[in-house]
Amino acid sequence: MLLVNAWAIHRDPNTWDEPQEFKPERFQCEGGKEEAELRMLPFGSGRRKCPGEGLAMRVIDLALVTLIHCFEWDKLPGEEVDMTEGSGLTIPKAKPLEVMCAPRHTMLDALSRL
Numbered sequence: 001m002l003l004v005n006a007w008a009i010h011r012d013p014n015t016w017d018e019p020q021e022f023k024p025e026r027f028q029c030e031g032g033k034e035e036a037e038l039r040m041l042p043f044g045s046g047r048r049k050c051p052g053e054g055l056a057m058r059v060i061d062l063a064l065v066t067l068i069h070c071f072e073w074d075k076l077p078g079e080e081v082d083m084t085e086g087s088g089l090t091i092p093k094a095k096p097l098e099v100m101c102a103p104r105h106t107m108l109d110a111l112s113r114l
């Protein structure tokens with residue numbers, strides 16, 4: 001069996017500029033966009049690559065923008081978001097994220113009809 005170490009590939013300093021830094025703009029540069037996307041393997045690669053990629057990429061965007069559009073989000077008072085990685089197959093957060101959310105007033109009518 002061949003296991004691809006995507007964790008190491010995504011942190012390879014020969015491939016990524018400052019691999020440990022959160023820099024989403026690395027995927028925004030028009031010239032380098034396709035190349036950067038090819039080096040990212042969240043859905044695997046080759047003939048056993050995830051067949052749900054197209055669905056996932058559409059649904060994740062939709063779910064995220066719906067949450068942002070419908071609710072106000074805030075951190076717990078006095079707390080910073082702890083981004084420390086835990087251990088596990090999918091790299092969970094070491095400390096689960098706790099946030100406060102409240103429906104936006106402009107969305108109350110729409111949310112009450114769901």
Ligand code: HEM
Nearest residue numbers: 041042043044045046047048049050051052053055056060
């Ligand atoms: C964020 C969402 C998702 C991520 C990050 C993800 C990631 C992955 C990864 C890394 C693999 C292994 C690929 C490999 O072995 O090289 C995989 C396989 C697979 N995924 Fe996903 N996936 C996601 C969503 C989905 C969805 C929505 C479906 C179906 C509706 C799906 C169905 C599958 C199936 C059936 C396989 C096994 C493919 C095979 O072994 O031939 N995935 N996925």
